[in-house]
Ligand SMILES: Nc1ncnc2c1ncn2[C@@H]1O[C@H](COP(=O)(O)OP(=O)(O)O)[C@@H](O)[C@H]1O
């Protein structure tokens with residue numbers, strides 16, 4: 001039975017349970033709702049929940065565990081001596097999986113007939129061609145053992161699927177019936193719904209937490225693989241970045257970190273004053289009409305994809321800076337530079353800083369302004385001495401958030417900053433950043449298990465640590481100010 | 487009755503500090519203040535009473551042009567401070583507000599230290615020529631605000647850490663520090679408990695020695711306790727204005743009487 005059909009049936013049983021449960025509750029009190037503990041629909045919901053939740057949970061667990069079980073049954077069929085050099089059991093098993101799913105598709109589309117399959121074990125070239133017809137490309141020749149394993153894979157899968165359908169449906173009915181029979185007027189159906197909603201919310205937030213943990217764990221795992229091949233001290237303290245295809249690379253993070261921080265610094269130098277001042281203007285000085293026009297326009301900047309900013313850096317800002325600043329000043333002849341990327345990234349961050357600061361400034365109570373104006377302060381005195389200090393923790397938080405965006409930004413630096421890993425102070429020179437190198441190391445031609453590729457994970461983890469540090473710092477500053485002023 | 491007559495004489499001796507003539511205030515299309523004439527005497531506490539929404543705060547805010555900070559507010563008529571029209575284009579509202587200080591309904595200390603709260607006005611207006619003089623101003627203002635003893639050991643701590651009543655006295659001291667001639671107070675005790683209220687009322691009575699004080703209050707007992715003159719507002723009109731004793735014992739207008747006896751709320 002197809003999964004979607006099973007899901008539909010379980011849902012349908014849930015709805016039937018809802019109607020029945022509701023009716024049972026109403027009948028129990030002869031239609032007088034006042035004698036029920038909860039509103040009738042809550043009794044329906046109880047049955048609904050019992051009908052679908054255990055069944056779906058079982059289904060999910062089953063679907064997660066099934067492949068492992070089949071794999072362990074099937075992998076015994078592969079003769080270890082048949083595995084070619086440079087290959088492994090897991091590679092062969094992935095072939096098995098692909099062929100079995102290809103066979104499923106081929107049968108579904110009518111390209112192959114189920115009955116013919118067993119006869120094809122001696123005609124594997126035709127099989128290969130047929131699979132190609134349905135879009136499943138198999139790399140090497142199909143070996144007979146692999147084909148047999150694939151067939152076994154399919155048959156165990158089909159059996160298990162049938163068993164699962166039966167068990168899930170039974171569980172759904174049993175749980176629903178159990179709940180249904182317990183419905184009495186005193187039954188606290190409202191509380192059941194409450195508990196179910198709470199569990200749903202907890203599940204949603206644990207999905208978020210678990211994915212974060214998962215991502216970090218996989219980063220850490222690959223990074224530790226990297227450090228088995230490359231010394232940590234070299235990575236952290238070497239001042240050269242020079243990856244080679246044939247090994248013997250220098251993979252020091254310092255030039256990349258320097259480029260990242262330098263570009264981000266230039267970006268913040270642009271974004272913080274402009275963003276903050278425009279936020280102050282909009283929040284304190286602008287009339288309502290200016291604000292309703294200007295705020296959305298500034299926020300449009302935030303909606304421009306960063307690749308477009310990258311193009312702008314590459315085609316307009318870069319050559320402009322080179323022709324009018326770098327060359328006349330004798331500072332270089334490169335159109336990609338820290339300055340180019342930093343300026344454009346700064347522009348990208350302006351709406352970010354300004355809309356966060358605007359919200360924060362607006363959150364400063366009007367009574368602060370009244371107090372200051374009431375003492376005869378001018379508008380700018382009020383802004384400087386009362387509003388900014390009161391809003392400072394929030395503004396610092398906004399700036400640090402902007403900084404972590406700048407550090408993690410990729411497209412603008414790919415197109416604007418260049419690719420040369422350098423430790424230099426000249427802002428008109430091309431430099432590169434951690435994010436750029438992550439992209440280029442992963443898209444290169446080198447083998448996955450080489451330090452040249454795995455360094456991308458170490459770089460990613462370093463980036464993560466830096467941004468995490470920034471966020472922790474932001475929180476710490478905000479909390480210190482809170483203590484001081486509350 | 488002897489003591490009442492005594493107050494009357496005391497009031498007659500005071501000169502007029504602020505004279506408002508034909509003042510109208512509009513918020514957009516809302517006519518919040520309708521042709522109000524009132525004279526506020528020097529070294530006197532004048533109370534504005536009336537049901538909420540009748541325009542007491544609005545009129546109070548005309549007296550130091552705080553309504554300028556509200557986009558939709560429009561003020562017409564004349565308000566003379568010491569014979570000079572404060573709505574004259576030549577008058578700088580910022581300077582005016584240093585002369586006519588204001589204390590608000592909710593205590594609103596700045597998120598700064600107690601010292602910096604008091605020093606805020608003097609610094610802006612350059613009232614002190616050095617650190618020593620500023621220290622002196624701060625101490626004097628805090629003493630006048632009747633809060634010096636409570637805070638003298640923690641001037642560097644945030645003003646927001648004080649209790650509500652202390653915060654309000656801090657705000658009064660902050661207003662005093664700019665050496666205003668008039669002090670406007672908009673329901674200064676409405677966020678305070680009875681003990682803090684009593685302290686602030688006592689303070690207001692002392693302030694009368696040096697300033698003319700205008701206080702908005704919704705408590706008639708408070709008006710009777712602290713003021714010498716009372717103005718009763720109703721729906722934007724100034725219904726009755728006179729000696730506090732007269733207003734409370736012998737009101738002329740029936741609306742005043744209804745309000746005072748609790749029939750209009
Ligand atoms: N900022 C404002 N914008 C528009 N209308 C206002 C504003 N402030 C006050 N009003 C209106 O003006 C009238 C008087 O308000 P207010 O002076 O605050 O009364 P009170 O202080 O006596 O309670 C009310 O009807 C109120 O709705």
Ligand SMILES: [Mg+2]
Pocket residue numbers: 542543544672
């Ligand atoms: Mg008011």
